[in-house]
Amino acid sequence: MESFIYIYMNDSNYTFTAEIELENEDNTEINDELHPRYWTNHGYVYSLGDGIIVVYGLYNVTAGEMVLFSRANIIGMALNLTSDYVGVLPFDDEQYITEGDVVNRLNKLMSVPVGTALLGRVVNPLGIPIDGKGDLDSSKTIEYKFVEVKHQVLLHVLK
Numbered sequence: 508m509e510s511f512i513y514i515y516m517n518d519s520n521y522t523f524t525a526e527i528e529l530e531n532e533d534n535t536e537i538n539d540e541l542h543p544r545y546w547t548n549h550g551y552v553y554s555l556g557d558g559i560i561v562v563y564g565l566y567n568v569t570a571g572e573m574v575l576f577s578r579a580n581i582i583g584m585a586l587n588l589t590s591d592y593v594g595v596l597p598f599d600d601e602q603y604i605t606e607g608d609v610v611n612r613l614n615k616l617m618s619v620p621v622g623t624a625l626l627g628r629v630v631n632p633l634g635i636p637i638d639g640k641g642d643l644d645s646s647k648t649i650e651y652k653f654v655e656v657k658h659q660v661l662l663h664v665l666k
Contacts (some may be wrong), residue, residue, distance in 0.1 A: 533658075552608045553592060560595045562610045568593055571654065573613040579603040582633060583610075584617045598632045602622070622648035 550564025560576075560583065568574065568585045574595055575582055581604060587594030597604060621636040625646035629638035636643060643649060 550610045617654040618651040
């Protein structure tokens, strides 16, 4: 299946339109600007506000999955899932993200590095050092852990 997407953005009011040409199994042409077969792994920024970005599309995204705002090269985490929209928490300043920006799934649950290499270091929420001491020491232990992990709950009943 061959697909093409043409994206037109107007900088004055951030309107977004797209032409998508897809061929289905019957070799008939589909020409629909928001065809669900394209927007399953991609989406576009619909609105911004209060630290949460509403993204149209991303139909196959799961809660806690990492997404990439392509133009700004900013990673975010999908949180609020609805049938048409996804609420995304960006892990960088959202001033670089504008309405109409394309968002892609990274097919990876949100995870951060943990281990002895991070001891004494200052890192951002993604585990990237921001203290000016260079990259993490690869000779020390670094492993990746999921951010949202279900832990066993222990209850102690007082008598």
